[in-house]
Amino acid sequence: MTEKNTPEVILPPFRGDKLLSPAGVPKLLSTGSATGNPRNKCALQPGHSLMDWIRLGNSGVDLSGTCGRIVPVSKEELARHNKRDDAWMAIRGKVYNVTRYMDFHPGGVDELMRGVGRDATKLFDEVHAWVNYQQLLNKCLIGPLKIIVKPDAEIFKSIKTETNKVTIPNTNIANIEIIPRIDWIQKQSDITFYIYTRQFCNPGLVLKYINEKEFRLLVQIEHTKHCIELQLQSEVRWPPKACKLSSETGKIEICFEKVQEMKLWNSYGAHTLIRVLPTDDAEEYNVFKFEIKTNTDFNLDSFEMILRGSQDDTLFLLPLGYHVNISTDINGEPVERSYTPIPQNFLSKTLNTNNSSLNEMNLNFLIKNYKANGLLSEHMQQLNVGSHLLLSVPRGNFKLQHLLRHKRFTFLAAGSGLTPFLSIIQHLLKRFENKIEYLRLIYFNKTEADIWCRNALTDLQVQDERFHLTNILSQI
Structure with missing residues (x-):
């Protein structure tokens, strides 16, 4: 292991919601198409498949026409490139040269030409917002779309300038609610549902099994x-x-295996969409019973616990940076505390199963036992496998989109405060949009024995040179 990939250890100097009525909300039936979406696709000519496009992008051909340079593009310049053999398009503030992509587009040349020479973000979202266009067109990137804002006299009449600084008053921008949209595809042996929200809106999912044909x-x-x-x-x-x-x-994907294999359905069935407000106090929408699958000591004052739905009937996918409340009765009194689940690969002990679908149903916790005043943590560490705890729906207010503009990060964590960072670190290192350049974790503890997830974090530093770990200790 090189010095670069060895975590630093810095030692101190030596010292001694209310449920709304579904009335009026129609059941949305299948369109009858395999995807539930009536969009058309065109037959591509031989040599113009997705794999052919990927091979072309990796061949070294200059698809952007800029010789690898990033060139800002004005709207006026964008509008001049609106022909079949000279086609530029803007999506979410970035301009792409799609000239060579024309014959590879599954929707056909005419469909792609609808967005040429202009900002096609709205059109793209209407047709296929879930497509990972960044990866598909990354070799075609020309540069950012330059937006010149002309101040409106009424809104900006109170602008004040001082030594070249401009202060713009806050404007009232209404928040647009995101309504999930459902789509589906099928094979003879399985059926997959897609739930589309919005890029970087950081959704979460609680999937509840009712019976073989009904799910919430x-x-x-x-x-x-x-x-x-x-x-x-x-x-x-x-x-x-x-x-x-x-x-x-912002896409959620759920794949079920059909009981009757080798049979195509003519419809997935139906679904009803209900909006549940945060003030809703119905237990079925907010509290779930989980069973302890493993409960093992991690070190002198910490333990690892794996939980799963009590009847293997509930699956949680938490938004990044969110936590759950765990509660139980102790001496006849309800006690509740907040804990953040951690990714499975950060556990030192994992549930003994090779079934990945069962592992996805687990919630993994690393918990410190505060013996002096930790009533719930001390109680949980003594619970046997098979005991039950109550879990809330995911809670939190972390805004994932706030990280999007940044490429270099330094995180400070201490002791058990590490847990909220683990899933965020994994996300940032895998992020495709605006890939990060550097991520440093400075982790404070008393002694080396108190360092959580040390092996996993060290391995992560070896695997990704952008990640750097520094352990700072307050005692020798």
Whole structure:
């Protein structure tokens, strides 16, 4: 191991919501298409598949036409490149040269030409907002779209200038609510549901099993939960084959294995969408019973605990930076505290199963036992496997989009305060949009024995040169 990949250890000097009525909310039936979406696709010519496009991008051909330079583009310049053989397009503030992509576009040349020479963000979102266009067109990037804002006399009449500094008064911008949208595709053996929200809105999911044909999905976006009651045409197996959440794209993917294989459905069934306010106090939407699957000591004052739905009937995917409240009765009194689950790879001990779908249903905790005043933590450390705890829906107010503009990070964590950072660190190192350049974690503890997840963090530093770990100790 090189010195670069060895974590620093700095020692001190030696010293001694209310449920709204679903009335009027129609059940949304399948369109009958395999995707639930009537968009058309065109047959591509031989040699113009997705893999052919990827090979072209990796061949060294200059697809952007800028020889690798990033060139800012004005709206006027963008508008001049509006022809079949000279086609530029802007999506979310970035301009791409899509001339060579024309014959590779599944929707056909005419469909792509609708967005050429202009900002096509709205058009793109209307047709296929879930597509990872950044990865598809990254070799076509020309540069940022230059936006010149002309101040409105009424809004900016109170602008004050002083030594070239401009103070712009706050304007009232209404928050637009994000309504989840559901789509689906199927194979003969399985069916996959996609729930689309919005890029970097940091959604969460609670998936509740009712029976082989009925499921409840709570899609959480900030403080609002959107309940999707899903009724399937035929039976599927539980747990799902896969359940994934992309915090970057805002897409949730749930794949079920069909009970009757080798059979295509003519419809997925139906679903009802209900908006659940944060003030809702209905227990079925806010509190879930979980069972302890493992409970093992980590060090002298900490323990690892893995929880799963008490009947293997509940799956949690938390938004990044969020926590859950764990509660139980102690001596006849309810006691509740907040804890942040951690990714499975940061545990020193994992549940002994090779079933990835079962592992996805686990919530993993690393908890410090505050014996002096930690009534709940001390009680939980003594609980046996099979005991039950109550968990709340995910809670928090972390704004993931606030990190998007930054490429270099330094995080400060101390003791058990490390847990909220672990999933965020993983996200940033994998982030595709505005890839980060550097991430440093400065981690404070009393002694080396108190350092949590040391091996996993050291391995992460070896695997990714952008990550650097510094351990600072207050005692020898």
